[in-house]
Amino acid sequence: MPDRTTAARIDLRRLRLRAVLTQEELAFKAGVGIRTIRDIESGRTRPQPRTLRLLIEALGAEAEPVAAAAPRELPRPLAGFTGRELPLESLLAAVDGGAEVVAVHGTAGVGKTSLAVRAAHALADRYPDGQLFIDLHGFSDAEGLRPALESMLTRVIRSLDPACRARPEELDELTATYRSTLAGRRVLLLLDNASGAEQIERLLPGTPDSLVIATSRRDLSALLSAHAVPLGPPPLHEAVAMLDAAAGGRVTADEAAAIAERCGRLPLAMGLAAARLRSRPQWKAGDLLDRLADEDRLLDEIDTGHRGVAAALHASYRELDPDHRLLLRRLGLNPGDDVDVHAAAALSGIDADRTSGMLEALVDV
Known part of the structure; x- marks a missing residue:
């Protein structure tokens, strides 16, 4: 017969105090070390079956079966995060006002994830049942990384309710289980x-108890x-x-200021x-600026492979x-920095009306 204590835990401190020990x-009395007792009560270790x-x-x-610890999956906030007071205040104020979904959108490299992670850490205490981070890989430099909806639903269910045995194969049933788990x-x-x-x-959850913070390069205003x-x-400052x-x-x-402008002020x-400058102790800022001056080599100078600006673009x-x-x-x-609809239409060989809509679509990515 299996040892049921291997699938259980006890609130040791509560039981010890109840026993007035x-x-x-x-x-x-148990024949174990005092350090073992301290480590179990502090949460630093989990008892082995024999000790339990x-x-x-x-x-x-x-x-006593104990519910699995609530998941805490948020990435570390960016070290040295500074600025962004207005969008951060807007996001936090929206949540204070009852928003259940907050959508951050902007171009590649503009700092959407850093802002969202910073806000999520600030709000974490309000959501004690878990904080989940899911990379949807909507924009990826490699093929095949975007997860299927079924895998994302299942992952959330398992994170929040590891004991849940229901694993429906039909998407509708799986979605219902997902919403029931969050409710x-x-x-x-x-x-x-x-x-x-x-x-x-x-x-999106089916009940108003949870908060969704979403990021995308595309405008998410279609989310009601x-x-x-x-x-x-x-801004420059x-x-x-x-x-x-x-x-x-x-x-x-x-x-x-000069480096920022060379980088388009993209975080x-x-x-x-800045990382390139730190990695070259012998360089001065002028050396970096000289290397960033050549527009044809600008991306190469700040490229780090899959996490670089070129990969994002x-x-x-x-x-x-x-x-x-x-x-x-x-x-x-186009030889200049600006181009109007008619010039873009002439360059692409597409009529002006359609070009206008296509330019709007390019703004969103």
Whole structure:
């Protein structure tokens, strides 16, 4: 017959106090070390089956099943996170006002995930039943990374209710189980890097107890009742502060401003530029600026492979259909920084009305 204590845990401190025993007395009675008692009560260790059996016998108690610890999956907040006061305040105020879904959208590398993670950590205590982080891989530089809806639903169910035996094969039944699992729980779901509103819609809880923070390069305004937080490049003074924090004080305000402008004030690009400067102790800010001056080599200078700016841009490019890809490539032939609809239409060979809509679509990625 299997030892049932292997599938159970006890609230040792509560049972010990109920038995009016000190830690030393319980250790002596059970024949275990005092340090073992302390480590179990503090949560630093989980008792082995034999130890658990001895403790139960010494206390005259029954093993009590304990619910699995609530998942705490949020990534570490970005070290040196600074600025973004207005969008962060907007997000937190929306939650204070009762928002159940907050959607952060903006271009690649603008800092959506960093903002969402920072906000999620600030709100974590309000959602004691768990904080889940799910990368939806809506925009990815590699094929095959986007998870199926079934796998995401199942993952959340298992995280929140490991004892749940129901694993419906039909998507409708699985979705119902997902919503039933979330019902009555206060859970924070951070759904990162969505391909669009439809991907988020399928993962929304059916009850108002939980909070969803979603990020995407596309506008998620199609999510009804969602509070939108559009995120653009930070103002110059915030960009300077970000670079100063990331570079460890190795740049002056003027140098930081120049680097920020070379990087389009995109936090991802600025962070990579600062990392390059930190990795070259012999460099001065001027050396980095010289390398960033060549627009043809700018991306190469701050490239780090799959997490670089080029990879982020390529992930957006992969999501475009052939006509949008053609238009984007042809826009690169324009000699200036600005282009109007008629010039874009002439470059792409597409009529002006359709080009206007396509330009709007490109803004969203």
